[in-house]
Amino acid sequence: MPSLEELVAVKERVEQQFLDQPGVTGIDVGYKEVGGQLTDQIAVRVHVARKTDDIPLAERVPAELGGFVTDVVERDYELQVASRPVDMTALADTRHVSTLKGGVSMGPSRSIDGSIFAGTLGAIVIDKATQAKAALTNFHVACVDSTFQIGDRMVQPSLIDTGVAPQGEFGALLRATLSEGVDGALISIDPGKATSCEVDEIGPVRGTKKAELGMVVRKRGRTTGLTHGSVDGVSGTVRVNYGPGLGFHTLKNQVSITADASQNSIFSDHGDSGSVIVDSHGFVVGLLFAGSGSSTSANPIATVLSELNISMCTSGPQALRGAPATHGKSVVKDLRDHKGLVKEKELVKELSKDTVLDNKLLKDVVDQIKPPEVPPIRPPGPVDSQAWLDQRLSAVEAQLALLGSFIEPEQRPDLRGGAFPDAAEPTEDETAALRSELERQVAEAVAAKTEFDTPMA
Known part of the structure; x- marks a missing residue:
């Protein structure tokens, strides 16, 4: 079976020849019609205002073009x-x-x-x-x-x-x-x-x-x-x-x-x-x-x-490359405008609402948030009292509240393009991979936050 790309190439070679003929309204690549019903066979299709047998032989659409199947469909x-x-x-x-x-x-x-x-x-x-x-x-x-x-x-x-x-x-x-x-x-x-x-x-x-x-x-x-x-x-x-x-x-x-x-x-x-x-x-x-x-x-x-x-x-959830996310833009805008402090848990909540940032917005967010330095409160191990747990949670929340250090706009490099001078724009595959990774990280962050907020039995 010929590939779609091969059929499109044939269609592009002959389209002007057919469009110049009277009564032709278009040409495309699509499913062949038989008896008014679409089949699963892909063909080069010539569109005409009205099908008729009264057409000069030289203007008729051949059954094949370069070995590929053709079709004539009535569309005005x-x-x-x-x-x-x-x-x-x-x-x-x-x-x-x-x-x-x-x-x-x-x-x-x-x-x-x-x-x-x-x-x-x-x-x-x-x-x-x-x-x-x-x-x-x-x-x-x-x-x-x-x-x-x-x-x-x-x-x-x-x-x-x-x-x-x-x-x-x-x-x-x-x-x-x-x-x-x-x-x-x-x-x-x-x-x-x-x-x-x-x-x-x-x-x-x-x-x-x-x-x-x-x-x-x-x-x-x-x-x-x-x-x-x-x-x-x-x-x-x-x-x-x-x-x-x-x-x-x-x-x-x-x-x-x-x-x-x-x-x-x-x-x-x-x-x-x-x-x-x-x-x-x-x-x-x-x-x-x-x-x-x-x-x-x-x-x-x-x-x-x-x-x-x-x-x-x-x-809603964003999964397609190149689709801007309005919620993400609003988060970055607030960061750029320095409108108050942004807590880490608030940012995770915003990112996980409906959307995922694209790669450029992600770079803006990463460059504008200074990760908190949370001193170890206690070595990992079993929590042996509710009071100790409350103390630990209070200390973590206090550190989160300090997330207010940003690089001023005039001090930040222009990240609308690549991270380095003359860097090439990411390919579609690279963008898709980055978005997929971001979705995974957001999902894990949301799951971790849910587990963190759930009272212990």
Whole structure:
């Protein structure tokens, strides 16, 4: 069986040849369809707006390319934003939420050419430029067309879904991108507006992952709510019409999702644009932007984060490389700002709450905490009286309370890069190993603290 990498290489060699042909809407590597059902055979798939036998021989997709199996799938991609006069109200999410989170209705406060628009707030993210929380959605949800301006206000729910401007406004357009890889927009969140790092009906966001063929996924969108599916194609190139002023755009390296027919007939529909695609463990793998029948197309989440200069806002155990931890950042910030004394047991409690620091934050913490010198109270041995135990515990707690010596910020080296000048950034494997070791140490620390706090029989 050919490897996925071999098939992707073949697809990249021939994709422009097929995309130049009339009626072709995309090309990817995914599961071959037979009789409308997906098989477990991986093929180079050419997407067409409509299957027909009336095609010149020279334009037909051969049964094989370089010895690799091909397939032709019928998919005509459309942006999945809702607008009036399209009436989606009966299916839509009209809730006015007090706490912003992923999976809820949103849209611009302005009208465009006499129409109003609705999409989905995908997830709460962190703007790396300011470290402030922000909202993630699609370019075509927040900007709609070429007439947008930075600062355009957004409303939750959308104006279509009973939203009211300016009362329901929650933020403004910070930046947006419509590139070869991403259809994305970042929305500020007004001061005082509550947020949650979760997706409605799915739960806490744990981090991000790369989408893989066969991966079981979910999404929560404004129109179709919670739906289930699986990744059936990767490395996709799709052509989508963005309408007046923008025209057709070709997006590359996209992810294809097919609906789980046993749970829902379609995975997404108009108004679901901007939803994040989440795996079965709470890790975001893509940003939904277009669809064709039961098939959905999404931007890979790593590309989205990079182009918009953001990181995912997470809560819960962190296991994925490169996923920033908001609790960890708050601990380091307190240390940097020298806001009071930090006890060792308080730091362990904070680290073990929901998250694990990445390697750079860990270096910051290690460099800013001076380990206590606890003099031996008594040589190891049996505890022969409750009074002696109380005395020993009091002495330990007194030493912990002294953990307040920090190196001032101006005296610390810049640890945003390597520990040494011109040191190379750690590899992904090294980062993963460090994170795994940190998780183990935190788990052991939590277990030790629990045992320490448990009264002796």
